[in-house]
Every structure is written in C-alpha cells, then in structure tokens.
Amino acid sequence: MGRARTLHPLNRAIPVVSAVALVSLLAGCANGADSTGSAQTPAGTSDRTTGAPTAGTGSPTTGPGTTGPATTAPGTADTGSPVTQSGAAAPRCHTPELRAKIGRPSPGAGQRNFPIVLTNTAERTCTVRGYPGAAFVDASGKQLGPDPKRSPDTPTSVTLAPGQSAWAGLSFASPEISGARTALPTALLVTPPDERESIEVAWTAGEVPVAGNESSVRLTVLQPGTGG
Numbered sequence: 001m002g003r004a005r006t007l008h009p010l011n012r013a014i015p016v017v018s019a020v021a022l023v024s025l026l027a028g029c030a031n032g033a034d035s036t037g038s039a040q041t042p043a044g045t046s047d048r049t050t051g052a053p054t055a056g057t058g059s060p061t062t063g064p065g066t067t068g069p070a071t072t073a074p075g076t077a078d079t080g081s082p083v084t085q086s087g088a089a090a091p092r093c094h095t096p097e098l099r100a101k102i103g104r105p106s107p108g109a110g111q112r113n114f115p116i117v118l119t120n121t122a123e124r125t126c127t128v129r130g131y132p133g134a135a136f137v138d139a140s141g142k143q144l145g146p147d148p149k150r151s152p153d154t155p156t157s158v159t160l161a162p163g164q165s166a167w168a169g170l171s172f173a174s175p176e177i178s179g180a181r182t183a184l185p186t187a188l189l190v191t192p193p194d195e196r197e198s199i200e201v202a203w204t205a206g207e208v209p210v211a212g213n214e215s216s217v218r219l220t221v222l223q224p225g226t227g228g
Contacts, residue, residue, distance in 0.1 A: 089127060089159075090125045090126050092126060094195060095192050095196075096197070097121060097124075097126060098118045098119065098120060098199065099119045099121050100119075100199040101117050101201060102201055103115035103116070103117045108171075110173055111171055112173075113170070115227025116132055116169075117165050117227060118132065118160075118165060118192060119163070124162070125161045125162070126159075127157045128160065128166050130155040130193040130194075131150050131168060131193060131219050131220075131221055132168050132193060133147075133191030134190055134219060135147065136183070136210075138183070138185060144208070145210030145215065146210075148170065148218055149218050150218070150221075151169075153221040158222050164224075166224055167225055167227035168222045169218075169219065170188075172215075172217045172218065173215075175208070178212075178214035179212065179213055180210070180211065180212040181212045181215065182210060183208065184206070185203045187200045188200075
C-alpha cells in the first residue's frame with residue numbers, strides 16, 4: 001500500500017486573500033518580471049536571434065566535427081566526371097597499338113630461350129602488365145601443344161612511350177635432349193595482356209615440344225626492353 005499523505009497545518013491557515021496574492025506573485029515570476037515589473041531573462045538561456053541554429057534547419061556549420069559546404073574535389077569537373085590527373089597511370093595498350101616479334105634466341109644448358117617483344121606503335125603512351133598469351137599453331141591455325149605455364153613472377157606495369165618495347169621470356173627444354181614429342185609450328189600467336197585479339201608472328205626456330213616428358217613451355221612476365 002502507498003504511504004498516506006498528511007496535509008501540513010500551515011496549508012489550512014493560509015487566508016484566501018494571501019492565496020490570491022501568492023498566485024499573482026507566481027504568475028509574475030513565470031512571466032520573467034522582477035519586483036519592478038521589468039522582464040528578466042532566466043540565467044543559462046539565450047535570445048533566439050543569437051542562439052545556435054536549430055538542428056535540422058539545413059544551415060551549414062563549420063565547427064569542429066561538422067561538414068562544411070560541399071566543394072568540387074581536385075581533379076574532377078563540375079559535372080562529377082573523372083579527369084585524368086597528372087602522374088596517373090597511362091591507359092592499357094591494346095592489340096592494334098602493338099607490334100610483336102620473336103627476338104634473338106639465347107641458348108642455355110639444354111634450354112631454348114626466346115624473348116617475345118611487344119613494341120608500342122601508337123602515338124600515345126600506354127602500359128602492359130603481366131603475362132602475354134602465347135600459342136604455337138600450324139598452317140591451319142590449330143594450336144600445337146598445351147598453353148605455356150607461367151613462371152612464379154610478380155607482375156609489374158611497364159609504361160611504353162611511342163616506340164618503346166617490353167619483353168617476356170618463352171623457354172622450353174631442347175627436344176633432342178628431353179625426348180619430348182615435337183611438332184613444327186608455322187606461327188606463334190601472341191596476345192597482349194588483358195586483350196582478346198592476337199598478333200600472329202612467323203615461327204622460324206624449328207620444332208617445339210608438344211607432349212611427353214619435359215615438354216612444358218614456360219612464360220615470364222613482361223619487363224622493359226627487348227630482351228636482346
């Protein structure tokens with residue numbers, strides 16, 4: 001049960017006139033007036049015309065932890081379209097912009113090594129990155145042997161100004177030593193990185209391994225230069 005509330009005897013003794021006066025006094029305090037009748041501003045409050053903007057009014061603020069007016073980011077147009085910035089990576093080289101050739105072979109211990117050279121023939125600077133595609137084909141265009149295996153290199157972007165070249169190494173064990181089954185290709189199809197269109201390069205370096213022991217053909221990543 002709740003505790004009963006006892007009225008204080010003083011409350012019964014207040015005359016009606018005094019109660020009316022007390023109500024008037026409280027009303028005056030509520031209106032912010034002092035004993036002279038002048039309006040008072042309660043402590044700790046501020047005038048509406050000088051206070052902080054009300055949240056949700058949309059007024060921009062620039063104080064700490066707030067976001068100021070929107071501005072156009074450097075390197076972008078007013079429409080929001082991206083603009084190539086100074087020092088940004090050049091666009092990728094596309095197949096029609098490149099010339100491919102097989103460079104001078106460098107024989108090794110039981111190995112045959114050839115540089116696949118890609119040269120930028122465009123009037124713009126472009127980049128190549130990673131491994132080119134390579135496939136030996138016969139006169140009918142049929143691929144001979146499986147795709148080359150990629151060496152465990154780390155690809156890097158190679159920037160090619162007009163006329164500059166990059167090369168990737170193509171290598172395989174000499175068939176006369178490995179005993180692998182061979183075929184005689186008429187061309188090597190070279191596909192630049194990330195492209196679908198290939199460049200046909202005449203193959204004049206004899207038979208290549210296509211099956212059997214140690215028949216794998218290997219590729220390295222592209223790097224600057226001609227590999228000569």
